Amino acid sequence: MNFARFAVRRVAEMAATLLCASFVVFGAMYLAPGNPASFLLSGRSASPEALAAINAQYHLDDPFLVRYLRWLGDIVHGDFGRSITYRTDVSRLLADRLPTTLLLVVMALAVVVVVGLVLGGVAAVRGGGTDSAILVGTTIAVGTPSFVAAVLLQGLFAVHLGWFPSSGSGDGFLDRVWHLTLPAVALALYLIGMLARVTRSAMLEALDSEHVTVARSRGVPERQVIRRHVFRNSLGTVLTTGGLIVSTLLVCTILVETAFSIGGIGQLLELSTSTKDFPTVQAISLIIVALFMIVNLIVDLLLPLVDPRITLGARSSSA
DSSP states (O other): OOHHHHHHHHHHHHHHHHHHHHHHHHHHHHHSSSOHHHHHHTTOOOOHHHHHHHHHHTTTTSOHHHHHHHHHHHHHTTOOOBOTTTSSBHHHHHHHHHHHHHHHHHHHHHHHHHHHHHHHHHHHHHOHHHHHHHHHHHHHHHTSOHHHHHHHHIIIIIIISOOSOSSOOOSSHHHHHHHHHHHHHHHHHHHHHHHHHHHHHHHHHHHTSHHHHHHHHTTOOHHHIIIIIIIHHHHHHHHTTHHHHHHHHHHHHHHHHHHTTOOSHHHHHHHHHHTTOHHHHHHHHHHHHHHHHHHHHHHHHHHHHHOTTSOTTHHHHHO
């Protein structure tokens, strides 16, 4: 299949899936108990006229399909609505908070990729006691939830040792990186264990392959065998976990941002859900879904370039 046609087809599939996801995201909030009007009134009784005015302002009395189509049309034009809780445009809230969350996710992803690949590669190549120690360590990492890691790291490195801030996102790029270091490690810990184990398994499988045996029999240096034949042929398997890794980071950032009081969209989503702030919750949920789909699209496009044995569309059809 031609690469351009494949890319166009995948983008079209992503758009259709995102449209379906938008319907689910919009409808899910209205299945939850409670009413945003009750939050706006803060528990006070209101006259029927006042309640009708609130419902009219936020279109709460319109039919469901009408509300959905209006919401979807506004999103296409960059308007995510007005926050019920903060009484401001949701787009402004996202513009203020999204960069912090994206920086946190990028930092955590960098830690996952570097540490996970190194640990998995060392475990596969060296074996023996090193392999066993790394397996034990990654098992502990996989079994540690992000919020538990956040509390432990916060207590040790922020409260006890005082090396890092215990809360906040900082001002300026370098200060923000410093503030987000502990949250990034807490967010990455589980995924480091997962990626290390995936890398180890993929490299062990590659080490047992026939072409590696042939390369060694021809006297190719071991370092070249590992780099050109083992690690490179393992990248396809490792790359397919990219979508899962990013989606997990986006979901777990809610817990980590809350634990460290980081003003990102994760904490905003948690607060907005508790106050029935429909427009904000729907906008953040849709953005998370869109980011997940974009990452999977990138993975699908990169796989044939990383591993020539994979044909265009093979991963999509197998999925």
